[in-house]
Amino acid sequence: MLATILKILIPFAVIMQIVPFLIWLERKGSAYIQDRRGPNRASIAGFRLGGLLHSLSDVLKLMYKEDILPTQANRFLYTLAPFLAMMIASMTFVILPWAAPLNLESGPFALQGLSVNIGILYLFAVGSLAVYGTMLAGWGSNNKYSLLGGLRASAQMISYELTLSLSVLGVLLLSGSLDLAVIVDAQGTEIWNWNFIRQPLGFILFVVSAFAETNRAPFDLAEAEAELVAGYHTEYSSLKFALFFMAEYVHMVIASALMATLFLGGWQVPFVSTELLRTHATQVLHYGVLGFGVFSILAGWFLFRRKTNKVRFGDARDQEKYRLAVPAILVGMALVIFQITQGPFALGDLGSQIVAAAVQAINFLGKILFFCWVFIWVRWTVPRFRYDQLMSLGWKVMLPLALLNFVVTAVVYLNI
Secondary structure (H helix, E strand, C coil): CHHHHHHHHHHHHHHHHHHHHHHHHHHHHHHHHCCCCCCCCCCECCECHHHCHHHHHHHHHHHHCCCCCCCCCCHHHHHHHHHHHHHHHHHCHHHCCCCCCEEECCEEECCCCCCCCCHHHHHHHHHCCHHHHHHHHHHHCCCHHHHHHHHHHHHHHHHHHHHHHHHHHHHHHHHCCCCHHHHHHHHCCCHHHCHHHHCHHHHHHHHHHHHHHCCCCCCCHHHCHHHHCCHHHCCCCHHHHHHHHHHHHHHHHHHHHHHHHHHCCCCCECCECHHHHHHCHHHHHHHHHHHHHHHHHHHHHHHHHCCCCCCCCCCHHHHHHHHHHHHHHHHHHHHHHHHHHHCCCCCHHHHHHHHHHHHHHHHHHHHHHHHHHHHHHHHCCCCCCCHHHHHHHHHHHHHHHHHHHHHHHHHHHHHC
8 A cells, every 4th residue: 555655646746846947948949039038036045046946936935925816707617617627637646647657566566646457448448537627617716818718628628638539549450459558568669669650640630639628828829818818817817727747747747657658668868778677777876877977067167157147136147157066066075986886786686676666757757858858949939829720720621630640550450
């Protein structure tokens, strides 16, 4: 029971830590796309950390803002909606495998919160409930703009769920299972066997549908500020608004994890099998720590030597680069010296499996962050669709293509 709880809590904690990083990444990414600096002023004791502290300041601001309840709103539905949105977003990650199972004396230990043979059905069943949080927020607020946003979101999400589900059917045919762990195993380590190569149309349809399902631009018609003020969450403030905001990013992380799992081999490291990782786990750990130490030294030296702008703050922030550079160099030197003098550690069988699992989990996390950046990149590059264009694309283009992809895959699969 304790192991199961840890397998659920650890990925949840990781996702919760990714969310503020993604908020910072989106703000800085949009700034550089638009040729500006982005958040870089908030500091604590002179440390700005490149604007990361703005996420902390946002949390504190939202905690202390007034929690407004509209007088004509439905109190129960208005309060339930943000908690429902966040709860549903947090329920979907538990069946995602994030590394190969460990071989223990008691048997295989799956590094997956919940191992079920109908995993993809669970995902679609729980994910389809997300529309209730948005719709109840629009209805419970008793605001016409919120109601229109909720109606748009419900129609949009229901429409694109059809394409999202059908685009995965080809993957299910090729893997022969609904279990996500089996789907990852079926793709193997060779990139040409990954499903984004074998199912290119399904992959494109899934990615586009995921944008619509998460209400991200160019499909953010549910909160189009030019038309609906802010859509379904117009009347929300304080932590209730924060829950909607966090739920959007959690959905983005889950959608990215699904893309990586279904189409990019999940936790599989390209051309490196689990057995090979476990065999050379000692060397992997040794050179990994050594490489991190060297990187830390180089990063610290870069910060120390970096030229600053002519504009000065006139306070402790002017010394930030030196305060960060010195610890980075010292930590890097300590790691390098320790690894050189001590050499590789004897890990044993269990230690080798844990190191291999850590490498696979980091690889999986890298794929997730790549797709998260694609979400951000598209949002600040592609303009918003009109609502009629959104629905026409879903019903007249993407749904027929998803059906065609499934039929062609089935015919080819049966002939093979």
